[in-house]
Amino acid sequence: MGTCLCKDRSQRSRHVTSTTAGGGTAVGAGSGTTTVSITPTVLTNSGQRTASTSLRNYDDVSDLMVSEMLQHSDRNLENHGLLVYSVRGIDSLVVEALTLLRTLVDNDQEPPQSMLYIPKIAEEEKGWLVVVTSLIQSIPLEDPLGAAVITLLLDQCPLPSKSTTLKLTKLLKLSKDGCDGNFKSPRAQRNLCIILGCLAEKMAGPSSISLLTNDVLDYLISNMMYSDSPVVILHSIVAMEKFAETSQNKVTINKVLKSEPENLLMSLEKWYRSSQSEKQEVGFCAKWLLDNLFIVEGRKFSYESVDVNGLNVMLNSNDVSEYLKLSADGLEARCDASSFESVRCTFQVDSGVWYYEVSIVTAGVMQIGWATKNSKFLNHDGYGIGDDEYSMAYDGCRQLIWYHAQSRPHKHPCWKAGDVLGLLLDVDKQQLIFSLNGNCLLPNKELFTHAKSGFFAAASFMSYQQCSFNFGAKPFRFPPHKIAFKKFNDYGHLSSDEKVILPRHMKMALLQKESLPEGSCTLCCDKQASMVLWPCEHRGFCETCALQLERCPMCRVPIQERSADPEENTDRTITS
Incomplete structure (x- = not known):
C-alpha cells in the first residue's frame, strides 16, 4: 500500500509567511508573527534524544543566519532567547521520518511525530528554508525510499511564495558552474534536483515560470552535460519534465535544448539498454521526454522504431x-x-x-x-x-x-x-x-x-x-x-494496432477525433460525466475519474470537494 506515502495530498493552499521588503506579509496562513508550541525530539550533547516543549517562531532570522547555520550545524536558530532548533536537530527529524516511514504501512497508523514537527517548523520562511536545505543534505543517496520521502515531506510543508523560492535558489547559488560548495556531493545534488522538480509541480503556472530562472535552467542543463553521476543526471531530467508541465517553461527549455550542438536528450536516450540500472533509468526518461514533450524534427518516435514482432502480451x-x-x-x-x-x-x-x-x-x-x-x-x-x-x-x-x-x-x-x-x-x-x-x-x-x-x-x-x-x-x-x-x-494475441503505444499528445489527438456519446467524461471518454469539482466548479468528469484527480485538469486549482452535477438529479457529495 502506498497509502501512507501518497494519501491525503491535499495540496494545501496555505503559503509560507514571509516579510517583504516593504514590511508587508506574503499571502499565507496568516500575518505577523506565527508562534507554535510543539514537543520536538532533539539531540542532547551526549547524543540522546529528549523531548522538550517550548515556544518557537522564525521571525527576524536573517538570510545570513540561515547561511551560517548550514555551515555550522551545531548553531541553534534562536529568537529572543527561545530555543528553536539547530540544523542538526532538524536533520535528525528528517532522518527519523525516513526511518519510521518504512514501517508505516497501515492507513490507520498515526504518522511519526517528526512528520508533524517538520511542517510546523516550515510555516515561516526561514524555517522553510532550513527544512528544505536539511532535506537536501540529510537524505542518503543509497536509501531506496529516500527520493520518495523527499517528495512526501516537502508536500507536507506549506507552499512557498515566489520570493521564498527565489531566496532558496540564491542560497543554493545555482548556475551553469554548479551550486554552492555545501551541496556538491551526488547525494545533495540528487536531492536538490528532486526538490526543484517537486516545487515546479506544486507551483504550476506563473510561480513555476518565476522559479525556472536562467540560473536554474543552466544548472539542470550543466548536470546533463557534465555530471559524472547518472542519478544526478536522471533527476535533472525529471525536474525539467516537471517544469515543462507549464507551457511557457516547456517552450523555454525546448529552445535551450535546440541551441546545443548535439541534443542532450538524444545522447542520453542511448543509455536505455545499459546494463547499469541508473543509466537505464536515464535512458528511459530521456526517450520518454523526446517522445512526449521535447520532440525533435526528423527523429522517429519510439513506437515507430521498436520491434514488437513476437510480442503477444504487453x-x-x-x-x-x-x-x-x-x-x-x-x-x-x-x-x-x-x-x-x-x-x-x-x-x-x-x-x-x-x-x-x-x-x-x-x-x-x-x-x-x-x-x-x-x-x-x-x-x-x-x-x-x-x-x-x-x-x-x-x-x-x-x-x-x-x-x-x-x-x-x-x-x-x-x-x-x-x-x-x-x-x-x-x-x-x-x-x-x-x-x-x-x-x-x-x-x-x-x-x-x-x-x-x-x-x-x-x-x-x-x-x-x-x-x-x-x-x-x-x-x-x-x-x-x-x-x-x-x-x-x-x-496471448495482439493486433498490430494494439501493439502501438502512442505518445500522450498523439493519443489525445486521436481521442478528440473520435465520435463520443454526448456528455462523456472528458478524461476516460467512456463513462457519463456526472461530477462537479470545487471550488473551481468545472464539470465534465465521471465519478471514477473525479476521485482520482487531485487538481482540476482544466485550471490546476487543488480540489477540495467533488459533488454530483445537479443536472444528474442526485444529492451525493464526495470529499477528498
Missing part, C-alpha cells in the same frame, strides 16, 4: 493510471509522480498454471502481483495492487505481502536493482507463489477468497520507481522447477 496502455510511463514495447513501466500509479497487462487467465518475471530496476516501493478487473486504481489515495480483495502483491522494499490492504512480512531480503521477481499463479489449486532470484516463498491462497478467475499480471509504483516485465517472449531467468506452467506470450 502492459495495457488503456488500463493504466494517469501518470505511469510505459515503454514503446509495453514491457517496462516507470513512475515519477508523487502518486501510486498502477497498470494491468493485456492478457487474462481463468484456469491453469501461469508464470511471469519482473526485473527490478529500482529498489523502492513497488507492489507487483496479480489482479482482476474488479481491482481499483486509486492513485492519489495510495491504493494499488494488493490493496483490495481482488488483488495480491509482493513488496520487496518493505518486505511485505499485500492483500485486501493488509500486509504481512515475508522472509526474503530487500530487493535490489538487478533482482528478478518470479510470480506463479495456479488457478486450479487456488494458490500463488512469489520467488526472488529463484528462492520461493510458501504458497498464498487468500486471493481466491473473493476471486476465482479473470486474473491479470499487475503492478503499482511509488515515486521514481521502474521495472521491466517478461511475459515469456524471451527465456525466463528463474523458471519454476518441477512445475508445468504456461507463458502468457504463448497464448
